[in-house]
Amino acid sequence: MSIRGGAVAWLALVLALPLASSQPPERLTATEGSTLELVRERLVARTREVAADGVRRRVRVETDWPPRSPRADALAAELVDAVQTELQRSGVASDDGADLVLALAADGRELRVELSPEPGETRWWRAFFFAPPGTRRWRVPLDAELRVFVDRRPRASRATVRATAMALPSRDYLALSPAATRAGEPPLLVAVRADEVELLRVRDEGRPAVGRLARLVRPPGAAPGVLTRRPFATVDTDAGATVVHWRDRRSRYVIRSAPLRLEAIESDDCPGIAHAWPDACAEPVDGRDYFASALLTRRGQPAPAVAPSSFYARWQGAVRRSDGSVAQVEVVTNPRGRLVARTGGRENGLQGHGSALAVGDIDADGEVELLVSGAGEAVTTDELTLLRLQADGGLRTLWSQRVEGAVRVAGAGDVDGDGVPELFAIAEGAENAVLWWVR
Amino acid sequence: MTRSALTFAILALALAVAPLGRAALPPGYGGTIRVASSEPLRLPEPAQARSLVEATLADAVFDPLDSLGVAPPEVVDGDLRFTLRDGLRRHDRRPVLARDVVAHLRRLHQGPGAHWLAPLREERGRPVAVAEDERRLSLAPADPGADLRPLLALRPLAFRAAVGTGTGPYRPRMVGSELRLFQFRAAARGAPYIRDWRFLAPRPRDEDLRALVLGEVDASFAGGSLHARRPQRPVRGHDFPEVAPVLLVPNPHRVRGEWARVVGLVDRDRLARVGLRPSDRLAVDLEPPTQAVGAAPPSRAIVFLTPAGDRLGEELGRALAAIFDAAGARLVVETAPLERWSEVVHRGRWDLRWVEVPPPLPGTHPLASTALLVAAQAAVGDGIGAASTWRGALAGTLDAETRQRTARSLPALMLGMRRLSIHLDEELGGVGFDEAGRLRLGDPHLPRARTGS
Numbered sequence: 001m002s003i004r005g006g007a008v009a010w011l012a013l014v015l016a017l018p019l020a021s022s023q024p025p026e027r028l029t030a031t032e033g034s035t036l037e038l039v040r041e042r043l044v045a046r047t048r049e050v051a052a053d054g055v056r057r058r059v060r061v062e063t064d065w066p067p068r069s070p071r072a073d074a075l076a077a078e079l080v081d082a083v084q085t086e087l088q089r090s091g092v093a094s095d096d097g098a099d100l101v102l103a104l105a106a107d108g109r110e111l112r113v114e115l116s117p118e119p120g121e122t123r124w125w126r127a128f129f130f131a132p133p134g135t136r137r138w139r140v141p142l143d144a145e146l147r148v149f150v151d152r153r154p155r156a157s158r159a160t161v162r163a164t165a166m167a168l169p170s171r172d173y174l175a176l177s178p179a180a181t182r183a184g185e186p187p188l189l190v191a192v193r194a195d196e197v198e199l200l201r202v203r204d205e206g207r208p209a210v211g212r213l214a215r216l217v218r219p220p221g222a223a224p225g226v227l228t229r230r231p232f233a234t235v236d237t238d239a240g241a242t243v244v245h246w247r248d249r250r251s252r253y254v255i256r257s258a259p260l261r262l263e264a265i266e267s268d269d270c271p272g273i274a275h276a277w278p279d280a281c282a283e284p285v286d287g288r289d290y291f292a293s294a295l296l297t298r299r300g301q302p303a304p305a306v307a308p309s310s311f312y313a314r315w316q317g318a319v320r321r322s323d324g325s326v327a328q329v330e331v332v333t334n335p336r337g338r339l340v341a342r343t344g345g346r347e348n349g350l351q352g353h354g355s356a357l358a359v360g361d362i363d364a365d366g367e368v369e370l371l372v373s374g375a376g377e378a379v380t381t382d383e384l385t386l387l388r389l390q391a392d393g394g395l396r397t398l399w400s401q402r403v404e405g406a407v408r409v410a411g412a413g414d415v416d417g418d419g420v421p422e423l424f425a426i427a428e429g430a431e432n433a434v435l436w437w438v439r
Numbered sequence: 440m441t442r443s444a445l446t447f448a449i450l451a452l453a454l455a456v457a458p459l460g461r462a463a464l465p466p467g468y469g470g471t472i473r474v475a476s477s478e479p480l481r482l483p484e485p486a487q488a489r490s491l492v493e494a495t496l497a498d499a500v501f502d503p504l505d506s507l508g509v510a511p512p513e514v515v516d517g518d519l520r521f522t523l524r525d526g527l528r529r530h531d532r533r534p535v536l537a538r539d540v541v542a543h544l545r546r547l548h549q550g551p552g553a554h555w556l557a558p559l560r561e562e563r564g565r566p567v568a569v570a571e572d573e574r575r576l577s578l579a580p581a582d583p584g585a586d587l588r589p590l591l592a593l594r595p596l597a598f599r600a601a602v603g604t605g606t607g608p609y610r611p612r613m614v615g616s617e618l619r620l621f622q623f624r625a626a627a628r629g630a631p632y633i634r635d636w637r638f639l640a641p642r643p644r645d646e647d648l649r650a651l652v653l654g655e656v657d658a659s660f661a662g663g664s665l666h667a668r669r670p671q672r673p674v675r676g677h678d679f680p681e682v683a684p685v686l687l688v689p690n691p692h693r694v695r696g697e698w699a700r701v702v703g704l705v706d707r708d709r710l711a712r713v714g715l716r717p718s719d720r721l722a723v724d725l726e727p728p729t730q731a732v733g734a735a736p737p738s739r740a741i742v743f744l745t746p747a748g749d750r751l752g753e754e755l756g757r758a759l760a761a762i763f764d765a766a767g768a769r770l771v772v773e774t775a776p777l778e779r780w781s782e783v784v785h786r787g788r789w790d791l792r793w794v795e796v797p798p799p800l801p802g803t804h805p806l807a808s809t810a811l812l813v814a815a816q817a818a819v820g821d822g823i824g825a826a827s828t829w830r831g832a833l834a835g836t837l838d839a840e841t842r843q844r845t846a847r848s849l850p851a852l853m854l855g856m857r858r859l860s861i862h863l864d865e866e867l868g869g870v871g872f873d874e875a876g877r878l879r880l881g882d883p884h885l886p887r888a889r890t891g892s
Contacts (some may be wrong), residue, residue: 222509225526229608229629229881230466287630288468312465335468337887355465408465 008361016257017124025112025137034324035145036075039113040082046136047083047100050117051090055258056097057117059084064105066151068331073150076104085116099396106150109419111140119250142419144366145324153420156363161399161438166210168433170198173426178233178413182257186417188213189435190255191422192233192244196263197255202424202437210435216262224273230289233354235411236269236276243267245275247284252276269299279316280304289355308342309334312355313410321344321391322366329368329389333357338386339372339395346393354382358410360421362439367391369398371423371438382407382424383435403436405429466869466884471635474861475647477660479748479777480618480638482611486552486599489818490751491683491876492660494594494797496638498873499880500530500619501605502598502627504590509537509574512588519578520571522826528625529600529612537570543598544568544578552595555799558585558833582834589806589833594799594875595735595814596727600761608881609636609789616640620880632884641748657864660750673865681858682876683797684721684811685751686851688730690818694790699733701741701791702852704766705759713754715855721796721815722808728849736768745787747774751857755793794818795857799844806832812846819851832884852857 018073050057060079065072083102087093116135142151154160167189175192189200189210200212228247234242242255244262250273251264270281274296280309281298282291290312295304307314311332319329329343339353356373363369367390374383385408386399410425422439478490483497504521505512512521527535533569546576548556548566559566560579567579578587603611608631609620620636639656641647647661651674658674670761686706687697707717719727743759745752756772770791775783784792796818800810809832818823827844831837861878863870866889 220510223524225524226528226625226627227629229632287624287626289465335465337465 007128025139028140029127030320031318032326032369033322035140035143036078037054039111039140040079042138043079043082043102043113043115046115049092050100050115051087051092054092055117057087057100058093058095058097059087060099060101062101062103062234064103066106066108068152069106069150070152071149074105075146076102076157079104079113082304083269089388094370099191106142107419108151110142111146111150113138113140124146129232137434140319143320144322144361145320149365151419152364153365155365156369156386156388157396158399159231160363161312163384163399164204164208164402164437165403165427166202166435166437168200168426168435169212171428171433173248173409173428173433174231174233175235175244176411176424176426177237178411178415178424179201179237179255179421184383185413189411189415190235190244191426192235192246194231194246197244197253199260200435201216202435204416206435214259215237216255216260218246218249218262219264221249221253221264223248224250226286228284228287232289234275234276234277238276238278239267239269243276245274247275247289247319249387277314277316282307282311282314285310288335296424308332308340308347309336309338309374311335313357315359317359319361320366327391329359331357331359331368331370331389333372337375339370341370341389341395342395343389343393344391348393348395350387350395353385354406354408356407356410356425358412358423358425360412360423362420362423364420369423370395371410371425371436373410373425374400381405382427384427384438384439386423399438401436403427403434405434407436462763465887466632467887467889468630468632468884470632470885470889471637472633472658472867472883473637473639473656474658475650475656475661476618476638476641477750478641478752479615479746480616480640481617481777482603482613483637485593485599486547486550488595488681488797490795491679491797491857494683495617495877495880496611496620497597497875498594498607498875498877499609499631499636500603500607500611501599502607503592503594503597505592507540507598507606507627508591512591513750514586514588515577515612517580517583518780519580519590519741520575521591523574523576524627526576526626527606527748529606530604530623531600532625533600535598535600535606536573537576538573539600540576540598541568541570542734543600546599551817554813554822554826554829555590555593555596558582558587558590559831580671581830581831582836583829585834587833589800589804589810592800592804593810594797594877596865625882628881631881633880636880644750653861657867659862660859661862663693674862675865675867675870676860676862677863677870677872677878679859679878680802680872680876681716681856682802683795683857684718684815685715685755685795685854685857686815686819686849687795687854688792688794688851690787690790690792691850692787695743697735697737697739697790699731699738700735700768702730703732703734704736704762704768705852705854706762707855709762710755710758710854713758714858715755716858717855719853721811721849724808725812725846726843727847728853729847729853730852736763736766740769740771741790742782742788743770743772744792745772745774746777746780748777751795752793755854760789766886793854794851797877798875802876803874809837809842812842815849815851816845818850821850 099118101116105112142213178187180187180192191198197216233246239437244253252267253262254265270276274281274283280295293307293310297303314332315331331341340349354373358371361368370387384401388396404429407427412421412423414421425436426432483500485497485501488494508521509524519790560581570576606627608626612619618638621633650656651659698834760770796815799814800807813829817861867883
């Protein structure tokens with residue numbers, strides 16, 4: 001290597017060092033244990049790394065909390081305590097040393113944690129051989145456990161639930177699901193009809209409104225041998241793409257962007273004509289408009305248990321409680337019109353509910369809410385009901401509304417970007433269809 | 440209030456509120472519907488359906504060929520090719536293969552539906568229908584350039600694997616004098632909702648009405664109430680589309696000169712009360728059959744033949760007899776059992792008979808009225824004429840004038856369009872008719888609370 005080449009290499013190394021030390025924020029999501037415990041572990045580990053330079057430090061905390069954060073100070077105290085304890089254990093804690101700044105901030109969606117050591121006096125050889133400690137950042141989605149401290153929402157009740165009805169451009173919808181169709185854009189509502197998909201945007205800028213962005217026509221495809229008398233479809237958003245599966249087609253159809261279109265694909269996630277759920281595959285019962293209780297294994301997922309019964313609609317997921325524990329929840333509406341909810345080893349049910357089911361923790365309190373359809377007193381009306389599935393398995397009615405027409409499809413997702421899911425359902429009357437937005 | 444009284448009150452309230460939760464639930468699968476029939480019953484045969492009711496039953500058991508295809512058929516080198524859907528099953532649970540469809544067409548060619556297959560090329564007396572593999576088959580036209588696609592939509596050509604065995608939403612079975620339709624869950628069109636339709640043997644109108652009032656049947660073609668009383672089980676009337684013409688057919692070997700006198704005597708307006716809407720033509724775009732009209736009444740007793748137990752035929756016979764009587768002529772109504780009907784008609788000891796012609800193609804089909812004309816020709820006994828008309832229609836050689844001339848020369852008197860109503864359990868949802876005027880038996884459903892399924 002020439003002298004000039006060596007100089008360039010040194011220059012590149014010197015320029016790269018600061019880049020290496022400023023890492024992008026790490027997104028933390030606890031799958032099993034407590035989220036708070038996970039944040040604490042990361043802070044302790046990083047404090048241990050910082051303490052390796054031997055600089056005596058003290059913890060200084062900076063916070064920026066959103067409104068509705070009554071116990072934010074308790075969260076800050078807990079995290080400061082973890083860092084302080086680790087400094088003491090490493091023997092570098094000092095009241096007059098350099099600052100180790102713990103910055104805590106949050107918006108409605110996530111908690112941002114930053115640990116940045118300020119430079120301290122140290123020996124030249126230690127600074128030369130050991131990379132100076134840099135700032136480390138974490139981003140943690142606000143779940144029920146963290147929302148106990150930060151951005152706490154009022155618990156859903158008859159007084160707090162906001163339900164908005166908006167006229168839809170078409171009728172005869174078979175499925176509804178929020179889904180991200182383009183990277184970086186807020187999720188749209190994917191509304192499936194007999195032979196097309198509508199992409200709907202829901203806005204709440206003073207006056208809630210829904211608008212149709214696109215209509216994607218289904219290309220032709222092979223039909224299965226045995227059909228159902230009542231058409232239905234499902235939307236799968238868990239494989240990184242939005243995949244629509246109609247009962248009367250063998251192919252699955254994925255929504256592609258640039259240009260927006262529906263494209264038939266051969267997916268091996270689920271065998272045969274089975275429809276995909278996040279955790280499993282479900283086969284439609286021959287000729288019927290519901291699914292069999294015997295679930296099939298989805299590629300990449302463990303073998304599922306048997307569903308509580310055959311079902312029109314099903315939701316299964318892990319729910320984080322406010323105490324940091326995680327509970328498995330499964331909800332189905334069965335062909336007898338019974339809503340069955342299973343959690344914590346307890347199974348509970350309510351009679352008189354139809355095929356629409358949307359599940360989400362709309363108040364982020366660790367207990368999911370269920371938007372379900374039920375029959376109204378008159379033949380021409382349905383009842384839209386919001387239930388809370390309590391941690392002990394009990395079902396409690398929070399809100400209900402009589403709606404014109406029949407409610408057959410529903411979906412859940414965070415469409416307005418406030419960090420908590422909203423629930424949607426479509427009520428179809430004799431002449432028009434109405435989208436209900438419950439949050 | 441004691442604790443037991445409170446418990447009782449809560450239970451009573453719960454029971455009172457429970458029925459509210461059923462109205463708009465998803466359709467319920469299950470239940471049995473008992474229907475008092477208005478005409479004699481037999482196992483449905485799509486090619487031999489002689490009324491809207493029989494066409495409705497046939498449509499519940501058999502599927503038209505186009506509904507078995509995976510996609511619209513293609514025309515390749517003049518041949519019609521289509522592919523059966525995968526997973527199709529017959530009522531005996533065996534798969535439907537292309538060779539089954541070929542065998543079905545060959546059987547039809549030997550039977551009463553032969554005129555519908557006239558547009559197919561024949562080799563050694565059999566229509567050219569080839570099963571290329573298990574699911575693909577091709578049909579060859581008799582005339583180059585003929586469009587065979589309407590064949591697949593024809594209701595009389597619906598796929599029939601064996602007697603009473605098809606692919607439709609119901610499996611039929613005669614139980615004594617009742618026709619039972621049992622749901623077939625693997626039906627190509629989807630499983631029907633009602634588990635079991637029981638068509639009871641026809642009985643006099645009064646008995647029929649009384650059974651409906653007493654709740655012994657759930658549906659009737661007779662009427663909604665008896666003597667203005669509301670039946671115990673509320674019912675709702677549904678009118679079939681008026682698409683099936685009813686014709687009076689002479690026996691050319693017996694009536695001859697008397698036929699013009701009969702034509703001169705019949706007043707269509709006086710037949711409205713038996714269930715016919717007066718009309719002189721088969722369809723709006725067809726000219727009426729032209730008959731010579733005699734001035735004097737028939738000079739001898741005229742024998743009117745009708746199937747035994749057929750309410751329309753019996754009432755039509757009585758109405759015609761009254762018209763004859765008023766004119767000083769005589770009409771004798773004779774009945775023949777339905778199972779011996781063809782034989783009795785063939786023997787020829789009758790002067791007049793009547794036929795109802797259910798439309799073979801949906802009303803929106805471009806060839807719907809021509810197919811109705813063909814069906815009428817076959818129904819009055821002109822099978823050769825029917826084959827010729829149908830072949831010309833598909834080959835494109837049937838010009839407008841020939842078509843109208845065929846309609847004018849139909850050897851029958853148009854009496855009117857069949858008016859038929861069915862009164863069904865009021866709670867039954869999903870009641871509707873297809874475009875060919877048939878009641879879709881697969882669609883009606885009961886509320887969940889009634890079905891218990």
